[in-house]
Amino acid sequence: MRRSFPRLVALIVLLGCARMPAFSPHRADNVDADLAAVLARVKAAPSRPANAAAAPLIFAVSPSPDATLTAYDLAARRAVFSVKADIRSRVIVGRGAIFAREGEREFVARDVAAGKVIWRHAIEGGATFLGAASDGDGVTYVTEESGPRVAGRDVATIVGLDAASGKRRWKIGAHSRLGAPAAREGLVFVPFASQSIAVLDGRSGEELARLRNEDEAITFVLSAPEGVFYGSRGVFRLDARSIGGRRDAASYASAKLPSDPMGLVRGLYHFDGYNAAQAGYTAYDRNRLLWHAGKGAPFDGPVVLHSYRFFFGFDPASGDVKWAYSFPRHDVMASEHTGTHIVMLSSEGEIVALDARSGAEAWSGKLDGRVAGATLDVRGFSPPERITAQVDLRETLIGIVWDPDRRFEAIKLFCVGELARLTHPNVTDDLIKVVTFEKIDRKVYEKAGAALLERVSAADVPLLVRELAIRTDYVSGARARAVDLLARASGKLATTDAVEPLLAHFRDHETALLALREVVKALDAIGSKTVLGPFREFLLTYRTDPDLAQEPDVLRRVCDALLRLGIAHDRQLLRFVAEDPQTAPYLRNYAGELLRKAALHSSL
Amino acid sequence: MLAAASLLAASTARAQTTGDVGALRGDLLGADRDKAVAAASNLGALAPAPKALQALLYALELGLPPRQALATLEAIGLFKDAQAIDLLRLYAGHRRADLRRAALEALAPIADARAGAILVEALGDTEPTVRAKAARLCGERRERAAEVALLGLLARGDGAAAEPLGLVAGIETAKKLVELIGQTDDVLLAEALGALLLREDFGPDPLRVELVKTLGKLPGSDPVAILDEYVKVSAGKEKEERPSRIEAARILEGRKAAP
Numbered sequence: 035m036r037r038s039f040p041r042l043v044a045l046i047v048l049l050g051c052a053r054m055p056a057f058s059p060h061r062a063d064n065v066d067a068d069l070a071a072v073l074a075r076v077k078a079a080p081s082r083p084a085n086a087a088a089a090p091l092i093f094a095v096s097p098s099p100d101a102t103l104t105a106y107d108l109a110a111r112r113a114v115f116s117v118k119a120d121i122r123s124r125v126i127v128g129r130g131a132i133f134a135r136e137g138e139r140e141f142v143a144r145d146v147a148a149g150k151v152i153w154r155h156a157i158e159g160g161a162t163f164l165g166a167a168s169d170g171d172g173v174t175y176v177t178e179e180s181g182p183r184v185a186g187r188d189v190a191t192i193v194g195l196d197a198a199s200g201k202r203r204w205k206i207g208a209h210s211r212l213g214a215p216a217a218r219e220g221l222v223f224v225p226f227a228s229q230s231i232a233v234l235d236g237r238s239g240e241e242l243a244r245l246r247n248e249d250e251a252i253t254f255v256l257s258a259p260e261g262v263f264y265g266s267r268g269v270f271r272l273d274a275r276s277i278g279g280r281r282d283a284a285s286y287a288s289a290k291l292p293s294d295p296m297g298l299v300r301g302l303y304h305f306d307g308y309n310a311a312q313a314g315y316t317a318y319d320r321n322r323l324l325w326h327a328g329k330g331a332p333f334d335g336p337v338v339l340h341s342y343r344f345f346f347g348f349d350p351a352s353g354d355v356k357w358a359y360s361f362p363r364h365d366v367m368a369s370e371h372t373g374t375h376i377v378m379l380s381s382e383g384e385i386v387a388l389d390a391r392s393g394a395e396a397w398s399g400k401l402d403g404r405v406a407g408a409t410l411d412v413r414g415f416s417p418p419e420r421i422t423a424q425v426d427l428r429e430t431l432i433g434i435v436w437d438p439d440r441r442f443e444a445i446k447l448f449c450v451g452e453l454a455r456l457t458h459p460n461v462t463d464d465l466i467k468v469v470t471f472e473k474i475d476r477k478v479y480e481k482a483g484a485a486l487l488e489r490v491s492a493a494d495v496p497l498l499v500r501e502l503a504i505r506t507d508y509v510s511g512a513r514a515r516a517v518d519l520l521a522r523a524s525g526k527l528a529t530t531d532a533v534e535p536l537l538a539h540f541r542d543h544e545t546a547l548l549a550l551r552e553v554v555k556a557l558d559a560i561g562s563k564t565v566l567g568p569f570r571e572f573l574l575t576y577r578t579d580p581d582l583a584q585e586p587d588v589l590r591r592v593c594d595a596l597l598r599l600g601i602a603h604d605r606q607l608l609r610f611v612a613e614d615p616q617t618a619p620y621l622r623n624y625a626g627e628l629l630r631k632a633a634l635h636s637s638l
Numbered sequence: 639m640l641a642a643a644s645l646l647a648a649s650t651a652r653a654q655t656t657g658d659v660g661a662l663r664g665d666l667l668g669a670d671r672d673k674a675v676a677a678a679s680n681l682g683a684l685a686p687a688p689k690a691l692q693a694l695l696y697a698l699e700l701g702l703p704p705r706q707a708l709a710t711l712e713a714i715g716l717f718k719d720a721q722a723i724d725l726l727r728l729y730a731g732h733r734r735a736d737l738r739r740a741a742l743e744a745l746a747p748i749a750d751a752r753a754g755a756i757l758v759e760a761l762g763d764t765e766p767t768v769r770a771k772a773a774r775l776c777g778e779r780r781e782r783a784a785e786v787a788l789l790g791l792l793a794r795g796d797g798a799a800a801e802p803l804g805l806v807a808g809i810e811t812a813k814k815l816v817e818l819i820g821q822t823d824d825v826l827l828a829e830a831l832g833a834l835l836l837r838e839d840f841g842p843d844p845l846r847v848e849l850v851k852t853l854g855k856l857p858g859s860d861p862v863a864i865l866d867e868y869v870k871v872s873a874g875k876e877k878e879e880r881p882s883r884i885e886a887a888r889i890l891e892g893r894k895a896a897p
Binding site for chain 2: 506507508509510511541542543544571573574575576577578579580581582610614615616
C-alpha cells in the first residue's frame with residue numbers, strides 16, 4: 035500500500051509528539067488531530083458557579099493587616115464564613131475547595147463551606163507566582179523565575195496537584211514563558227511563549243496539543259461555561275477553526291470600543307496571564323471589559339466597561355454606549371458578568387447586580403467589612419426580578435461629569451463625548467449645564483464647550499439668553515459662568531436676542547478679559563448697531579488703560595466694529611484715539627492703521 | 639528757548655494756583671502726569687464752580703490714564719453734584735478696583751437716590767475692598783435701600799457689613815438680626831447690634847430690650863463693651879429710665895459678677 039510522502043511525515047511527527055516532553059521546542063503546533071482530541075473532551079457546561087453547591091458566592095479579601103477571607107452567598111444573602119488569611123493571589127474556585135497563594139510561598143486549599151484549611155503546599159519553581167486554575171479534580175499553578183534569564187535553565191514551572199489531597203501529580207519546567215492557566219474537564223490550557231497555548235493533560239502533565247497564533251499575542255486563556263476563550267486584543271473561541279492560527283481564519287471577535295481619545299477604554303478582555311501583578315487583585319480588576327460569549331454571536335448583549343466606580347454598557351458592533359451606571363461614592367473592587375447581570379462589589383462591601391442589557395439595578399446586598407479584592411463565582415446568577423426605574427443614559431452621564439471625585443477626569447471627558455453624541459433635544463441644555471457647573475475641570479469644560487459650539491442651533495437661543503442673563507453678584511452668590519463659550523455660541527448664531535445680555539457682560543467689570551474678548555467678538559459678529567454707544571464709551575474709558583493691553587484684541591475689535599457699524603462721528607472718535615498721545619501705543623497704532631486702510635479702500 | 643520754557647512754567651504755576659480753568663483743563667489732558675494730577679486737585683479745590691466741574695467731567699469722559707483718573711474722581715467728589723452721576727456710574731463699574739472705590743467715594747455725598755442705588759449695587763462686587771467701601775458709605779448715608787444686601791453680606795460673614803447694617807437697619811431687619819444668633823459670627827453680630835442699639839433714631843424700646851438681651855447672650859468682651867456704652871449714653875434720655883437700659887445694666891452686673 036502506497037502512502038503519500040506528506041502523510042508519512044505527519045504520522046512521524048504525531049508519533050514523535052506523543053513521546054516529547056511538554057513545552058518542547060520541537061513539538062508541531064496547530065495539528066488537526068491534536069485539536070480534535072482536545073475539543074472532544076471540552077463539553078458545553080451549564081452557566082452556573084464553579085463551586086459544588088452551585089451557590090453564587092463572593093470570596094472577598096479585606097485589606098492588610100489582619101486580612102480576612104470572607105465568603106458571601108448572594109442567594110442566601112448571608113456570609114458563609116469569614117476567616118483570617120494572608121491571601122496573596124486571586125482566590126481560585128474549585129468544586130469543594132478554593133485555592134490561593136498565602137503568605138510568601140504557600141499554596142493553600144480551603145473548604146468552600148467553612149474556609150478551613152484542607153492542605154498546604156510549598157510552592158515550587160520560581161519566586162514569581164503567575165496564577166492558578168482548577169477543574170475541580172485537580173489544581174494547577176504556574177510560577178516564573180525572577181531575575182535575568184540563564185541559558186539552559188527553566189524560565190517557568192507548572193505544577194499539577196490533586197485538588198482533594200494537595201499531592202503533586204506532576205511538575206514541568208519550561209524554557210519559554212508560561213502564563214496563568216485555565217482548566218476544565220481534566221485539561222489544562224497554558225499560555226506559552228506569548229503566541230501559543232499548550233494543552234496539558236491534568237492528571238499526567240502530558241502535552242496533548244499546541245496552538246500557535248500568528249497575528250495576535252495570547253496573553254490569557256479563560257474557561258467559561260460557554261467554552262474556552264483566549265487572546266489579548268480580542269477574543270478567540272477555542273473550536274475547530276482555531277487551527278487556522280490567524281484572526282481571519284479563527285472564531286475571533288473584538289468589540290468596537292466607544293470613541294475615546296483619552297485612552298480610558300482599553301480592550302482588556304481578561305487578566306494578562308504573564309503579568310505577575312495581575313495574579314493578585316490590582317487596579318486591573320477596576321479597569322476592564324466584562325463580556326459574555328453567546329452561542330452564535332461572539333458577544334451576547336452589551337460589552338461592559340468597568341472603570342472604578344463607573345460602568346458603561348456598549349454595543350460591541352457599533353461602539354455606541356447604551357447605558358451607564360455610577361456606583362455611589364466607593365470604588366468597585368471586583369465585578370463579573372453572570373451571563374444576564376453584572377455583579378459588582380465595592381470597597382465597603384456593597385454588592386449590586388445590574389441588568390446587563392439595560393444597566394438598571396436589579397439586586398443589592400452588603401457583606402461586612404472592607405474589601406481589597408474579590409473573586410466572584412457568580413456565573414448564572416440571575417436575581418429575582420426587581421428592576422428599579424430604567425436608567426436614563428443622559429442623566430447618568432451628566433451625573434458622572436458632575437461627580438465631585440476629581441480622580442476621574444478621563445471618565446468625565448469620555449462621558450462628555452458620549453453625551454454630545456446623543457440626539458436628544460435636551461443635550462444642548464445639558465452641555466450648558468456642564469460648562470456652567472461650578473466645579474468643572476478645565477479639560478472637561480473645554481471638551482463640553484467644543485461640543486456645545488458644534489451642536490448649538492437657532493432653537494437654542496432662549497437657552498443661551500437664559501444663561502447669559504445670569505450676572506455675578508456677591509450678595510446673592512450668583513456667578514456668571516462660561517460667558518466666553520456662551521458668547522461664542524451667540525456669535526455663531528448671530529442672534530440679536532443675545533445683544534442685551536452680552537452688553538451687560540461687556541460693561542461688567544466681573545467679566546474676565548478672555549471672556550470679554552469673546553463677548554466683543556460676538557457682538558461684532560452679530561452686527562447690531564445698539565452696540566455703538568457702549569463701544570464708544572468703552573473705547574474712551576479704556577484706551578489709556580495698560581491692563582487692557584494684556585488682551586489687545588478687545589479694543590481692536592471695538593475699533594473694528596465702530597468703523598464698520600458706525601457713522602462719521604465714529605471715524606472722528608477713532609482719529610482722536612489714533613492721535614492722542616495718552617492712548618496706549620498698541621491701540622494708537624491699530625486705530626491709525628485701520629483708518630488708513632479704510633481711507634485707501636474708499637479711495638479705490 | 640530757556641526764557642520761553644521759564645515763561646511756560648510760570649504760566650502753568652499761575653494757572654495751578656489762580657484757578658484758570660482752561661489752563662488747568664489743558665494740564666489735566668496733557669502728557670505730563672504729575673502736572674495732570676495737580677491740575678485735577680486744583681480743579682477740585684474750585685468746587686462748587688461749575689466750569690471746574692465741567693472741565694473734570696470732560697477730561698474723565700475722554701479717558702485718562704489710571705493715576706489721573708483717580709485724582710479726577712477725587713476732585714469730582716468735592717463738588718457733590720448730581721451732574722456727575724452718570725459718569726461716576728461708569729467708573730463705579732470700572733475694571734480697576736481702585737477707580738471703582740474712588741467713584742463710590744465721589745458718589746456718596748451726592749444727595750440723589752441714583753447715587754445711593756449705585757452704592758447698593760456695589761455691595762455685590764466680588765472685590766472685598768470695593769464691597770467694604772460701598773458698605774461703609776451706605777452706612778454713612780443711612781442708605782435704607784442697602785438693608786437687604788448688607789444683611790446678606792453679614793450672613794455670608796462679610797465683616798465690613800456689620801456696622802453699616804446697624805446704621806441703616808429698620809425694625810424688620812433688627813428682628814432678623816436677633817434671629818441670626820448662632821447662625822452667624824458672634825463678633826459681627828455684636829457689632830451690628832451695637833451700632834443699631836446706639837442709634838438715637840432706633841426704637842421702640844421693647845425692640846431695644848430684645849437687642850440688649852441678644853447682646854447679653856453673645857460671648858466675649860465686645861458685647862459687654864457695647865452694653866456698657868449703651869448704659870452710659872442712654873442715661874437720663876427720658877424721664878423714666880428705659881427698660882432697655884435697665885436690662886443692659888442687669889446683664890452687665892451679671893456678666894461682671896460671673897467668675
